Amino acid sequence: MELFPPPAGRHLCVQADPDDFFPERVTAASTAYAKALCVRCPSQPECLQQALARREEYGVWGGLDEKERRSLRRKTRAAGTT
Template identity: 50%
Template sequence: MTTLRLAFDALPAWHEQANCRGTDTDEFYPDKGGTTRTAKRICARCPVQAECRQDAIDRREPFGVWGGLSERERRQVRRQRADVGSVAA
């Protein structure tokens, strides 16, 4: 039980304000080919959507919907940022 408590203590402060708190996590981790519509709808109204999205991008989160973006969409954002960074250099 101590390990679980430590994991929760490590959550960022913005997590307390997230709309997804208390929501069934299955909505955010659909099966392959499943819909992300419900998760994205929850994220769209979330006051900490930007923080969540950036955190998932920074951590290179490989699964689920975070900040309104799917895994594929987050990879695309990382690629676009890398492209912009290479042009600016």
Template identity: 50%
Template sequence: MNAESTFARLICPNLGCVDAAEDSEDETWRWSALCAQSDPDEFFPDKPGRGGSVQAKRVCARCPVSAECLDFALTNHEEYGIWGGKTRRERRTLRSTRAVAAS
């Protein structure tokens, strides 16, 4: 399974399904994520030939659930893609900052 399909599955696991009742209550934010309505390639700028994170970050800046998305990515140590408007490197820095603050 590639990173793009993993991302799509995590954001909208029931994409194309009518019944969203299977989503757990704490992850219903996924249905409001603007990235689910965008080109998934925009959210994986780490791959060669991709244009960087600018467009993905613009989508995230307008997204009503970017905080929930970022929290999910930090909690689950997501390695690929733009989550909550942050790149892999930015998320790594945030995790380090959180770890230092917690100690």
């Protein structure tokens, strides 16, 4: 069961190679293509929200890689927001 059902047909990532979203080493260069797709994707806000809710540990989701999502969660907790 998915936490939030994805909007059908709206995800640009389904047209891309999954390796672009799940690189072996996370660097600015290795995630650039995936993040560029996310910026143009109409599902980006929902995708990021879902990834944060599910605490996705790997890959680019909603335009952020795992390090960026961890940082965002820390900042959110520090600000007292859930």
